[in-house]
Amino acid sequence: MTDLPNRVEITEEGPREGFQIEKGPIPTSDKIALIDALSATGAPRIQVASFVNPKIVPGWADAEDVVAGFTPRPGCEYFALWFNAKGMERAKTYADRLTLYSSITVTASEAFTKKNLNKDHAAQLVFQREHVAAHQAAGVPITRISVQAAFGCNYQGEVTVADAMRVIADAFEVAKDTGCAISKxxxxxxxxxxxxxxxxxxxxxxxxxxxxxxxALHLHDTRGLGIANAYAGLKMGVRMFDAAVAGLGGCPFAGHPGAPGNIATEELVFLCQEMGIETGYDLEALLEAAALAQRIVGRQLPSNLLKGGSLSKFRRAA
Incomplete structure (x- = not known):
């Protein structure tokens, strides 16, 4: 497929993805301020927090306070991340503010499964069946499959297409056996x-x-190919992407501290807009949010567009 989509949906994951690895502590008020700034950019969906064990991810010990504190914008969907039934129950407390759903999650690298979840692939599948049952009992839908380390792994090495397709098939078996209708x-x-x-x-x-x-593609810019990979996805007709404002974040278990995290939202929006693909974002407002994110963490973030700026002022001057 070579036809570019007319419109894409870019999910903003900066608050959750970014603040999980910062040395911090990042003040709760700053997290809320960034979410509110992102709400003003036209983002369709924002991942605002992680309901995870604060001993493992101390950057999200204040998840409840953050979710209670931001100001929702009509038309924007807010959601959170959790890994188990306890996290789900914490999130359900805020069902009036969050869209609740979860995924069947598999990992194409068994080495990363062990590093990230302390499980092998077989144990992960058993856990996913339990995960689905708990969510179904709680009325929380599971409509997608998420594949981690789908392209390669710092602990295992190469991950082939066959490796990824094998674990996707395993995830569909879980979905079939548990009656989940998968759409993504x-x-x-x-x-x-x-x-x-x-x-x-x-x-x-x-x-x-x-x-x-x-x-959907969730791309990290660890080695500078994130936007090139997004463009490859666009050419294949992919219409859903995850990104993080200013390139915040990264996986705390990936084995490369200090490397860039997700592709920067503003860079992906800029790429799409330059090619005539609608995103719904206000790029200038997004750059302001990126600058705020950089001030909050107190260091230079990876986004090149944050350094170089958009082309709008130059076009106005021409």
Whole structure:
């Protein structure tokens, strides 16, 4: 497929993705201020917090206070991350502010499964069945499959298309056995191993096998190929992407501290707008939010567009 989409949906994950790895502590008020700034950018969806064990991810010990404190904007969906039933129950307290849903999550690298979750693949599948049952009992829908380390792994090395497709098939078995209606597959380049050709191969394989499903890409810019990989996804017709304002964040278990995290939201929005693809974002407002994120963490963030700025003022002057 070579036709670019007319419009894409870019989910903003900066607050959750970013503040989980900062040495901090980041004041709760600053987290709320960034969420409110992002709400003013036209973002369709913002991941605002992680309901996880604060002993493991201390950056989100204040998840409840953050979720209670931001100001929702009509038309924007706010959601959170959790990994178990306890986290789900914490999130359910804020069902009036959050859209609640979860995923069947598998990892294409068993080494990363062990590092990240302290489980092998078989144990992860058992846990996912328990995870689904708990969410179904609580009335929380599970409509997507999420594949971590779908393109490669710092602990295992190469992850082939066949490796990724195998764990996707396992996830669909869980969905079939538990009665989950899956509508989306999210492919995560958790440690920055993807390149454009690999994006095309795996996205193409998923499209061929599951043509009825939407595909989302969660791309990290660890080795500078994030935007190139996003462009490869766009050329394959992918319409859903995750990104993080100013390039905040990264996985705390990925084994490369200090490396860039998700692709910067403003860079992906800029790419799309320059090619005539609608995003719904106000790029100038997004750059203001990126500058705020940089002030909050007190260090230079990876976004090149934050340094160089958009082209709007130069076009006005021409």
């Amino acid at each position: 597959i999210s492919l995560a380049d958790s440690m920055g191993w993807a390149d454009p050709a690999h994006i095309e191969r795996l996205v193409g394989a998923v499209q061929d096998k599951y043509p009825e499903l939407g595909i």
